[in-house]
Structures are given as structure tokens and as C-alpha cells.
Amino acid sequence: MTDRSVTVEAPAKVNLSLLVTGRRPDGYHLLDSLVAFAGVGDTLTASPGLGLTLSVDGPTAASLPEGENIVLKAARLLAEAAGRPADATLHLTKRLPVAAGIGGGSADAAATLTALIRLWGLDLPAERLHALALSIGADVPVCLAGRPTRMEGVGEVLTPAPALPPAWLVLVNPLMPLSTPAVFKARTAGFSEPAPLTEAPADARALAVALAARRNDLTPPAIALLPVIGEMLALIAAQPDCLLARMSGSGATCFGLFATEAAARAAAAALTACQPGWWVAPAPLLG
Numbered sequence: 001m002t003d004r005s006v007t008v009e010a011p012a013k014v015n016l017s018l019l020v021t022g023r024r025p026d027g028y029h030l031l032d033s034l035v036a037f038a039g040v041g042d043t044l045t046a047s048p049g050l051g052l053t054l055s056v057d058g059p060t061a062a063s064l065p066e067g068e069n070i071v072l073k074a075a076r077l078l079a080e081a082a083g084r085p086a087d088a089t090l091h092l093t094k095r096l097p098v099a100a101g102i103g104g105g106s107a108d109a110a111a112t113l114t115a116l117i118r119l120w121g122l123d124l125p126a127e128r129l130h131a132l133a134l135s136i137g138a139d140v141p142v143c144l145a146g147r148p149t150r151m152e153g154v155g156e157v158l159t160p161a162p163a164l165p166p167a168w169l170v171l172v173n174p175l176m177p178l179s180t181p182a183v184f185k186a187r188t189a190g191f192s193e194p195a196p197l198t199e200a201p202a203d204a205r206a207l208a209v210a211l212a213a214r215r216n217d218l219t220p221p222a223i224a225l226l227p228v229i230g231e232m233l234a235l236i237a238a239q240p241d242c243l244l245a246r247m248s249g250s251g252a253t254c255f256g257l258f259a260t261e262a263a264a265r266a267a268a269a270a271l272t273a274c275q276p277g278w279w280v281a282p283a284p285l286l287g
């Protein structure tokens, strides 16, 4: 690391609701999702260097599969778009479970773009950056936005969501990866009507009520593929003061919504005591 290093956090993406509203001719599903971020995630540091290198550490680094890390793909595509060499020394501290429905890879890619734009002093037009992010992955544009957002299309249509109230989440993952294409493929239900959040909920309880009127349409197929998700949801919902229990993205990570840090931390401790093999992370909902 040098004085010129740029460090960017890559927070977990949480689909507070996720409706499948249709299907494109190419097979991709159209979504209407309220996406927010949690105060837990990976960290990306970019430093000056000759050539492009990436080192990775952190508690979940070992579960990254062989093959190109999405961080390198993001760096190469950004350099290409800027017409400059991809010279940087990147370091990723991986804390989020992989292939977990909380967009760890997408958040890492977005953090890489943000860090390298600063390191390389680039001034890319917003539309160009949006298109570049989308070419890396459907969830990368929303991770680049990094604030509560209504996400439509397959991730390309973004509208700022109403402000979210102070609240806490407990993220829970069984440390079993779940394949996104498999979950979409296992869907048997029809399509949902879009249901945007139109008013800012006054508090965490009002947010829970608003979310309860929506769903995550990918939950039934995810449970069919990985029944432990059903157990996780029941256990989270049974925690004192849990306002809502829901799955994020295509799973398997689920979250509980709580009004206070104390309630979230108590629930996280109880969940860990009961299932020591699960990844359990209490974190604030980022507004």
C-alpha cells in the first residue's frame, strides 16, 4: 500500500423485496426489486502498480472458485473504456459468502470501478459508466449507486427509492452456495405486478409492513433447491423483536429486520448459538 492507495468498501446488497414481473425474449427475467445495502461487506484497495495484480485475503476468500475474479474483469474493462493500460495493484478482503444472493461479486466489481476511477483520475460520463457496469453484471450498476434503489429490467433501470428509516439487519447464510440460474430455472409461478415503494416509511416497523405487502418471488424455488432456507427463515422470524424475515436475491442468504441494534445483536447471538456453522452478520441498513 502507498500514500496514493484508494480504499473502497463493497457493502452487501440486500433485495428487500424482489418481484419477477416478466421474461425477456433472451430468457432473462424482468425484476422489480427494492435494493438496499447493509453495513457489512468486502474491502477493495487499489494502489499504483505496473501491470494488473490482485491479492485476496479474508474469512471467505477460500470459497472463491478458480477462474477470473470479477474484480480483474472490472479493472480490464474500465482500462479499455478509458483507453489506458490496466496498471494497478489490487487487494480484496473478502468477508461476504460467495454466490449468496447478496451480490458480493457485484459489490466488489463496483468498488473496483470506483477505486480505479479515483486512482487513475478518470472522468467517465455517467451513461458510459452505467453501460460498463452493466456489461460486468446485472447487479453492478445498483452496487455502483450504493444507496436504496428501485431496480427494474434485469438491473439496468434504476430509480432512487424513498429514504429508508434507521433499521438493523441480521444476515444469515448456511455457507452453501446456490446457483442463480438454477433458482430462476426452478420457478413455476406466474409473474407479479410491479409494486414500487412510493412513500418513505416512518420507522422500521412501517418498513416491515410495507415489505410484508411485497415478496421475494424467488423464495419458493430457492427453498425447493435448498430446503435449509425454509428452516433459516423460520428461525430468524422466531427471534424476539424480528419485524420481518426474508430471503435476498436468489438466496441462500436470508435477513431479519430489526428496529434496534440491541435486538439485532441479540438475535445474531442466539442464531449463532443455535447454528454455529452458519454465517451470521448483524449490520445496520444503510440509508
Ligand SMILES: C[C@@](CO)(OP(=O)(O)O)[C@H](O)COP(=O)(O)OP(=O)(O)OC[C@H]1O[C@@H](n2ccc(N)nc2=O)[C@H](O)[C@@H]1O
Binding pocket: 015, 027, 028, 029, 030, 031, 033, 100, 101, 102, 103, 137, 138, 139, 153, 154, 155, 180, 181, 182, 184, 248, 249, 250, 251
Ligand atoms: C437475482 C439477483 C437480484 O439482485 O441477485 P443475486 O441472487 O445474483 O445476488 C440478480 O438479478 C442476478 O443477476 P446476475 O448477477 O446477473 O445473475 P447471474 O449470476 O449472472 O446469473 C445469470 C443467469 O441467471 C438467470 N437470470 C439472472 C438474472 C435475471 N434477471 N434473470 C435471469 O433469468 C439467467 O439464466 C442468467 O443466465
Ligand SMILES: Nc1ncnc2c1ncn2[C@@H]1O[C@H](COP(=O)(O)OP(=O)(O)O)[C@@H](O)[C@H]1O
Binding pocket: 064, 065, 068, 069, 070, 071, 097, 098, 099, 100, 101, 102, 103, 104, 105, 106, 108, 180, 249, 250, 251
Ligand atoms: N470477487 C468475487 N466475489 C464473489 N464472487 C465472485 C468474485 N469474482 C467472481 N465471482 C464469481 O461470481 C459468482 C457470483 O458471486 P456473488 O456475487 O457472490 O453471488 P450472487 O450473485 O448470488 O450475489 C460466484 O459464484 C463466483 O464464481
